[in-house]
Amino acid sequence: MWAPATLIVVLLLVGGFVYFGVFNVAADSPHIRPVYAFLDVLRNRSIVMRARDIEVPANLTSPERLAKGAGLYSEMCSGCHLGPGIEKSELSQGLYPEAPDLTKASGLTTAQKFWVIKHGVKLSAMPAWGKTHNDELIWDMVAFVDKLSTMSPEEYKRTTESAPADHDEMMREMPGMNKDMPGPAANPNEHTDHDHKDHDH
Ligand code: HEC
Numbered sequence: 001m002w003a004p005a006t007l008i009v010v011l012l013l014v015g016g017f018v019y020f021g022v023f024n025v026a027a028d029s030p031h032i033r034p035v036y037a038f039l040d041v042l043r044n045r046s047i048v049m050r051a052r053d054i055e056v057p058a059n060l061t062s063p064e065r066l067a068k069g070a071g072l073y074s075e076m077c078s079g080c081h082l083g084p085g086i087e088k089s090e091l092s093q094g095l096y097p098e099a100p101d102l103t104k105a106s107g108l109t110t111a112q113k114f115w116v117i118k119h120g121v122k123l124s125a126m127p128a129w130g131k132t133h134n135d136e137l138i139w140d141m142v143a144f145v146d147k148l149s150t151m152s153p154e155e156y157k158r159t160t161e162s163a164p165a166d167h168d169e170m171m172r173e174m175p176g177m178n179k180d181m182p183g184p185a186a187n188p189n190e191h192t193d194h195d196h197k198d199h200d201h
Pocket residue numbers: 043072073076077078079080081095096097098099100106107108113116117121124125126127129141142145
């Protein structure tokens with residue numbers, strides 16, 4: 001007798017909570033502590049269990065990886081995660097959850113960082129970079145991120161500025177990122193070639 005009545009009350013409460021918009025989804029309204037703690041454990045356990053079988057490549061600390069990772073990081077990550085000597089951006093200040101400061105030692109292992117970068121984190125601004133980058137490129141990013149905690153602003157500047165400027169080249173080899181993407185230089189040239197051919201015929 002009690003069980004069905006309790007169930008109905010619970011369902012009405014949950015329904016009311018949702019329908020009346022009690023939960024505030026605003027990014028400028030932080031979670032209350034128990035909710036934050038729950039989500040934190042949920043996220044951490046999810047990452048730990050899924051990264052268990054990932055093997056870190058032996059050449060992770062190679063200078064080539066680091067150099068490539070530096071270019072990728074400054075282009076795609078520093079807007080949210082900042083870096084040594086990097087001023088807060090408008091983007092980084094509005095995020096909730098915040099993008100962690102990767103120059104501080106994180107609770108994540110190298111393999112777990114790889115997992116997060118590849119798959120992203122639901123309901124946060126962290127994108128799944130694996131949709132557009134292969135594992136090798138993601139390891140390059142991990143290599144650089146692993147180094148960030150010991151990097152001075154000068155070193156950061158030097159490494160990112162001297163990084164190979166071939167991100168577009170690297171991306172061209174990725175499925176879905178070829179000439180169909182409006183590249184800055186590639187498309188106008190293609191059009192010219194095409195037009196020429198049409199004229200020749
Ligand atoms: C649009 C903003 C944004 C961009 C761009 C972004 N991130 Fe993130 N990142 C986040 C947020 C937000 C989190 C926190 C997610 C969470 O709370 O679980 C995060 C989490 C992470 C973490 C986990 C850190 C930890 O200790 O918990 C790593 C590693 C990471 N990002 C690396 C990267 C790399 C590498 C790039 C670039 C390829 C990148 N991120 C680009 C927003 C971003």
